[in-house]
Amino acid sequence: MNQKSSVHCRICDTPIEAFMSFGRMPIANGFLTAEEVSEEYFFELAPAFCGNCGMFQLIEQPQPDKMFHGHYAFYSSTSRFMQLHFENFANSVMKDVLAGRADPFVVELGSNDGIMLRHFNDRGIRHLGIEPSVNVADVARRHGIHTISSFFSPALAEDIVAEHGKADAILAANVMCHIADLRGIAAGVQRLLKPDGVLIFEDPYLGDMIAKTSYDQIYDEHVFIFSASSVKRAFDPYDLELADVMPQITHGGSMRYLLAPKGSRPASPRVHAQLEKERSQGLQEAETYLRFRQNCEASRARLMQTLEELRAQDKRVVGYGATSKSTTVTNYCGVTPAHVEFISDTTPIKQGKLSPGAHIPVRPYIEFTRQYPDYALLFAWNHAAEIRDKEKAFVAAGGKWIVYVPEVKVFS
Numbered sequence: 001m002n003q004k005s006s007v008h009c010r011i012c013d014t015p016i017e018a019f020m021s022f023g024r025m026p027i028a029n030g031f032l033t034a035e036e037v038s039e040e041y042f043f044e045l046a047p048a049f050c051g052n053c054g055m056f057q058l059i060e061q062p063q064p065d066k067m068f069h070g071h072y073a074f075y076s077s078t079s080r081f082m083q084l085h086f087e088n089f090a091n092s093v094m095k096d097v098l099a100g101r102a103d104p105f106v107v108e109l110g111s112n113d114g115i116m117l118r119h120f121n122d123r124g125i126r127h128l129g130i131e132p133s134v135n136v137a138d139v140a141r142r143h144g145i146h147t148i149s150s151f152f153s154p155a156l157a158e159d160i161v162a163e164h165g166k167a168d169a170i171l172a173a174n175v176m177c178h179i180a181d182l183r184g185i186a187a188g189v190q191r192l193l194k195p196d197g198v199l200i201f202e203d204p205y206l207g208d209m210i211a212k213t214s215y216d217q218i219y220d221e222h223v224f225i226f227s228a229s230s231v232k233r234a235f236d237p238y239d240l241e242l243a244d245v246m247p248q249i250t251h252g253g254s255m256r257y258l259l260a261p262k263g264s265r266p267a268s269p270r271v272h273a274q275l276e277k278e279r280s281q282g283l284q285e286a287e288t289y290l291r292f293r294q295n296c297e298a299s300r301a302r303l304m305q306t307l308e309e310l311r312a313q314d315k316r317v318v319g320y321g322a323t324s325k326s327t328t329v330t331n332y333c334g335v336t337p338a339h340v341e342f343i344s345d346t347t348p349i350k351q352g353k354l355s356p357g358a359h360i361p362v363r364p365y366i367e368f369t370r371q372y373p374d375y376a377l378l379f380a381w382n383h384a385a386e387i388r389d390k391e392k393a394f395v396a397a398g399g400k401w402i403v404y405v406p407e408v409k410v411f412s
């Protein structure tokens with residue numbers, strides 16, 4: 001599967017080729033022990049843009065069992081910010097879609113630990129979560145959220161219809177962009193949705209990534225980075241049309257898409273406006289991606305120049321947040337433990353391990369506060385506002401931040 005020799009668009013089968021390569025890349029969330037280093041898995045991280053359907057995608061994606069291995073555990077509910085985000089998401093679905101419907105049924109793809117479905121459960125709304133990670137699904141079930149541990153497919157959609165009936169709303173957050181077989185998902189959605197049902201999903205947004213040169217959105221799990229125009233075209237063969245778009249600030253810039261069976265609801269004027277905006281941003285043109293590549297190269301050169309200068313001055317630099325995104329940055333740029341002493345992270349499962357590929361030690365957050373470094377490299381840049389607010393004492397002690405999105409900058 002996904003051999004380099006058969007490089008065709010995952011949506012429309014047009015031959016495609018990579019416009020750049022980020023080089024040999026490990027699994028973004030593959031934090032590992034020193035003993036595991038010799039067996040570390042690498043693949044080539046290279047994105048392509050399909051000139052026919054406009055889909056931004058990875059040429060090669062590792063097998064799912066390499067990415068979601070046994071100790072993979074990302075529990076959505078560990079972030080207060082994300083809890084609030086999903087509460088708002090759930091409330092908007094109840095108000096804008098479900099209100100007035102008799103006994104509605106909601107399905108969420110990739111429902112994680114139930115961070116969103118719990119709000120439907122609390123109101124007694126019929127719901128079903130589909131979560132392939134067994135350990136994560138178990139957490140949801142313990143909280144009383146109906147969850148099945150499976151991958152969504154047209155066959156599973158048929159089973160759900162047989163048991164529960166068709167869905168009023170199918171939801172997904174940061175899930176669709178992970179699934180290489182998006183066409184299978186779309187076919188399943190088509191079967192599961194009521195004639196007046198809606199599919200609502202959100203994912204990191206291509207327009208933001210291009211505008212901010214936030215190339216760290218590109219890693220193994222994100223096989224697609226969507227735009228309104230690519231989503232519109234990808235779902236069209238399944239009789240689903242784009243009826244609304246709602247920009248989100250999550251993950252450094254995301255977009256929420258609402259799709260519905262063709263002709264079932266009028267499209268919001270926001271759809272037309274977003275498509276126009278994407279046209280003027282050049283998201284349909286190959287040159288935009290060559291410019292993006294140049295911007296990535298310039299960002300890499302500037303970051304490494306900064307880190308090399310600090311190293312020459314014997315300054316202590318510590319990474320802040322062992323994010324999946326940071327794996328692309330450290331490996332593409334060539335950041336090593338000689339530049340970054342360790343990465344501070346609050347996730348216990350990552351502590352004591354090494355960062356994928358670059359092998360920078362990950363240490364508990366307390367090590368950051370115990371003896372503040374001279375500089376902190378902010379890998380969790382999408383939470384910059386919250387973090388700067390939390391770390392006032394670091395800056396008061398003379399510490400400085402290094403960021404690289406939208407440009408490499410040092411500030412206090």
Ligand SMILES: [Zn+2]
Nearest residue numbers: 009012050053
């Ligand atoms: Zn295509």
